[in-house]
Amino acid sequence: MAIVQNRGAPVQVSVRGWGWQHSGRNNQALHGLDLEISPGERVLLLGPSGAGKSTLLHALAGVLGDDEDANEMGELLIDGRPVHESRGRTGLMQQDPDAQVVLSRIGDDVAFGAENLAVPREEIWRRVPAALESVGLNLPLDHSSSALSGGQKQRLGLAGILAMRPGLLLLDEPTANLDPAGVVEVRDAVRRSLDETGATLVVVEHRVSVWLEVVDRIVVLAPAALGEPGGVLFDGPPATVLAQSRDLLAKAGIWVPGHVPEVRARITNPSDAGRPLLLEAEGLAVSRTKGRKRRPVVPAAVVPSVQVRAGHALSVTGLNGSGKSTLALTLAGLLAPVSGHLAALEPLARGAGPEPLKWRGRDLISRIGTVFQEPEHQFVAGTVRDELLFAPRLLGRGEDTVDELLVRLRLEHLADANPxxxxxxxxxxxxxxxxxxxxxxLLVLDEPTFGQDANTWAELASLLTELLDAGTAVVSVTHDAAFSAVLGGDRLVLGAPADLTGAQAATKVARR
Known part of the structure; x- marks a missing residue:
């Protein structure tokens, strides 16, 4: 493929009567979309979950794929040319951090995109450390990309795009997995890059307030997949859109600044008394790597004490890279502890033994349910409905809860879709x-509110409060302070990430 020249100049985006229908779907993801974005504009793209925001970004980047069964209408143009002729002009940061990691060392990974654009070698290696520094990923260039946390991979993906200097920067939930300080750091890195290059920006983020001081335009998409007309619902300067349509935006699920979605309150806020202890850990060291004879494992985190009780919530927070996801997978029986004590007690163990890591799959999923940071890692079926039926059928249970879950989590219109x-x-x-x-x-959830609009966030939080009241324990890894506040319970704060000399992360537990 020929390299597109003057790739660093800001681009013009033209979307004319465009629509897309995924293979196997009854409804279109987007329909009849008309949108013009001038060179250098900075656009915040909003809309309810499922409104087609990610589909549009993937289309502009030319990576929707060549599925013959998909249906495309209208046209997309980059500087007046079809998207497939302009791929060197765009840089896309996807929602899934793992989908963007290509090479084993972070320096090489950041350089990959620029190398494919035939940027001179000297210029590439000038850009790489600068891009890593700008997103706050202060690690050696030969550091393993597979050893990064989800939030660190998110920073790595953005660094690679910034090093490409694209004329169109497409960011899909770029701060969703970041700690609060990281959100500001990454947003400011994007702003500095835009100020330097003048590139056009389209960013998808559910929380409006993060990008208000960066963007000069808000475009709100209507949810065509839910049977509505699709296309643009609102379009204009941020202050105008928010002032004129605040109530409608809030009703549509947009995270309007100052608006707090209504969540079902806990019926009870039980103390430890009367609630059985399900899982306990003491001096627990966790890691995803295996040690070698002369190279012992450096724990991602060491937790002095953890107790998980029925009907009680535990929120695990901390900086990116501090070992939160690794701890969650260990508590869930999916990773072996490096050292320390971890035991399941009755009634959770119920005769299966005290070590969840040794349980059979059937025993594990009926006792501890784990939601991974990357949803795709747990999909096993060809349709949404079959995905929900998998566990009940495996356990020989009734299937009556499936339809209720589809409705509660607003997935009923997608029952026959491929996950x-x-x-x-x-x-x-x-x-x-x-x-x-x-x-x-016991539920172990890693960033459960990632990618949710305000309405689906409230429904998910309400459902979990009901489960807590019914006696289910909930452990959640999250940067979402509002979500943690709704669930209540305890907060386990992991300290600074383990450094390269083997210093271990400190932890503390706060009662709320």
Whole structure:
């Protein structure tokens, strides 16, 4: 493929009567969309979960694929040329951080995109460390990309795009997996890059306030997949859109600044008294790597003490790279502890033994349900409905809860869709629903509110409060302070990430 010249100049985007229907879907993801974006404009693209935001970004980047069964209408143009002729002009940061990691060392990974654009070698290696520094990923260039946390991979993906210096920067939930300080750091890195290059920006983010001081225009998409007309619902300067349509935006699920979605309150806020202890850990060191004879494992985190009780919530927070996801997978019986004590107690163990890591798959999913940080890692079926039916059928249970879960988590219109064609927010809700279908006693959730609009966030939070009241324990890895506040319970704060000399992360538990 020929390299497009003057790739660094800001681009003009023209979307004319465009629509897209995924293979196997009854409804179109987008329909009759008309949109013009001038060179250098900075656009915040909003809309309810499933409104087609990610589909549009993928289309502009030319990566929707060549599925013959998909149906495309209208046209997309970059500087007046078809998208497939302009791929060197765009840089896309996807929702799934793992989908963007290509090479084993972070320096090489950041350089990959620029190398494919035939940027001179000297210029590439000038850009690489600068891009890593700008997103706050202060690690050696030969650091393993597979050893990064989800939030660190998100920073790595953005660094690679910034090093490409594209004329059109497409960001899909770029701060969703980041700690609060990281959100500001990454947003400011994007702004500095835009100021330097003048590139056009289209960013998808559910929370409006993060990008208000960066963008000069807000475009709100209507949810065509839910049977509405599709296309642009609102379009204009941020202050105008928010002032004129605040109530409608809030009703549509947009995270309007100052608006807090209504969530079902806990019926009870039980103390430890009367609630059985399900899982306990002491001096627990966790890691995803295996040690070698002369190179012992450096723990990602060391937790002095953890107790998980029935009907009680535990929120695990901390900086990116501090070991939160690794701890969650260890508590869920999916990773072996490096050292320390971890035991399941009755009634969670119920004769299966005290070590969840040794349980059979059938025993594990009926006791501990795990929602991974990357939803795609737990999909096993060809349709949303079959995905939800998998656990009940495996356990020989009734299937009556499946339809209820589809409705509660707003997935009923997608029952026959392939899980891998869902939007990021829909995939997250499905991953939660598949775990709930097994009715486990303990839920371990990694960033459960990722990609959710305000309405689906409220429905998910309400559903989890009901489960807590019914006696289910909930452990959640999250940067979402509002979500943690709704669930209540305890907060486990992991300290700074383990450094390269083997210093271990400190932790503390706060009672709320």
């Amino acid at each position: 891998f064609t869902l939007s990021g927010g829909e995939k997250r809700r499905l991953s939660v629903a598949t775990v709930l279908a097994a009715s486990p006693q």
